[in-house]
Amino acid sequence: MHKYDYSRRTFLRGIGVSMALPWMESLRVWGDESKSSKAASDAPIRLCVTFSGNGFHSKEWWAKGEGRGMELGQVLAPLTDFREKLTFVRGLYHEEARKGNIHSSQTGNMLSGAPIASGGEIRSGTSFDQVIAQTYGRSTKVPSLVVACETSNPSVHKNYSMLYSSHISWSSPTTPTPLELYPALAFDRLFKDSSSPQDQSVLDAVLADATDLRRKISSGDQQKLDEYLDSVREIETRIASAGKRGELQGWKPTLDKPNIERPADGIPQDIAEHMRLMIDIIVLGFQTDTTRVSTLKLNNDHSALRFPNLTSVEQSGHGIDYMIHHLLSHSDGRDWLKVNQFFMEQLAYMARKLDSIQEGDRTLLDNTMLMHCSSMMAGAKHDNDQLPVILLGRAGGQIQGGRSLDFSGKADRQLCRLFLSMMNKVNVHPQKFGDATSMLEEI
Secondary structure (H helix, E strand, O other): OOOOOOEOOOEEEEOOEEEEOOOOOOOEOOOOOOOOOOOOOOOOOEEEEEEOOOEOOOOOOOEEOOHHHOEEOHHHHHHHHHHHHEEEEEOOEOOHHHOOOOHHHHHOOOOOOOOOOOOOOOOOOOOHHHHHHOOHHHHOOOOOEEEEOOOOOOOEEOOEEOHHHHOOOEEEOOEEOOOEOOHHHHHHHHHEOOOOOOOOOHHHHHHHHHHHHHOOOOHHHHHHHHHHHHHHHHHHHHHHHHHHOOOOOOOEOOOOOOOOOEOOOOOOOOHHHHHHHHHHHHHHHHHOOOOOEEEEEOOOOOOOOOEEEEEOOOOOOOEEOOOOHHHHOOOOOHHHHHHHHHHHHHHHHHHHHHHOOEEOOEEOOOOEEEEEEOOOOEOOOOEOOOOOEEEEOOHHHOOOOOEEEEOOOOOOOEHHHHHHHHHHOOOOOOOOEOOEOOOOOOO
């Protein structure tokens, strides 16, 4: 075998384990199935949709200006370092979501714009992330990775199923995409096969293959491989440590000797660690091209999460756990702003991780469409006449960042037009999606 006769479809393998490789200068380019060393294509485009429920602080969700001179409202302040790769979008909406005017009817079609069924029936529409996963995503081991940090709610609110407020990704009009709440299982889905021993370390399983590969790649790629394997080890260690501390399990007993289990108020106990573990796993999936499509629901609409990890501004000496997220959203107080910023800090964490990974002349963030959204502008009013949406990344150079786009008062301001534009970036071309028949040309 030639010294560099590997491609980016090469896997490190062990018993029941396979790990795809990150971008390396020694390996043939993404998608090049020939023996030629000539570049055939750039790194693939990735899509990540993140969601937080109940909207934002109404007076501090704004952006204006361009490039490094772009000014951001206090909610978006944690994203300041990424202004040149940020696109702020105002004024888009879903007509169908305005009909029920409650959380469930506004969230179940967040990524589809479809009509929502009530009265005990479950029907929405296939979400655009899953349309991409069912076509573009088929070229990877995991077509779509859908993860969450708050368990779904099966109850009913004002004649609408709360499953709508718990799921933004839908594999079909009647099937919400299953959520993975456990970081360990999300990690295993990327790297382990059904034959893998239950307690086996993924990294230990592939070390022999990794050692063999290391002898056959450039010195620069040896360092990149070492950094990649270190990041895998770190995630495995953090998952194991969280398990020993009794965190990230999603459930805990409320009595010394409970006869049943019930969801804890702060699922999981360490919410910041839970979110960042999920983000790290998504980034790892993108870095290795194990998946190109991911959806992360940070919390539900009508969320019951509390935030003891954040220090209250309004109640000195306390955490922001005196009120659940949903009720907190009915104010524009300083604690609500602080919780908003906490969610944006997680987005900034993901952007920084993606931007630190080089793929040729671009970073992984440059090759990603990272969209964050919520199903209403402000929780106090259930205001969804315009939906809060931001994009980070450049879709391989196809999206110009550093812009604030305002479609308020304009005709044809369907949010589904943005989804058509994003699908177009990965060569998925439906003639119509939701209530839109044309792309948003500005994106």
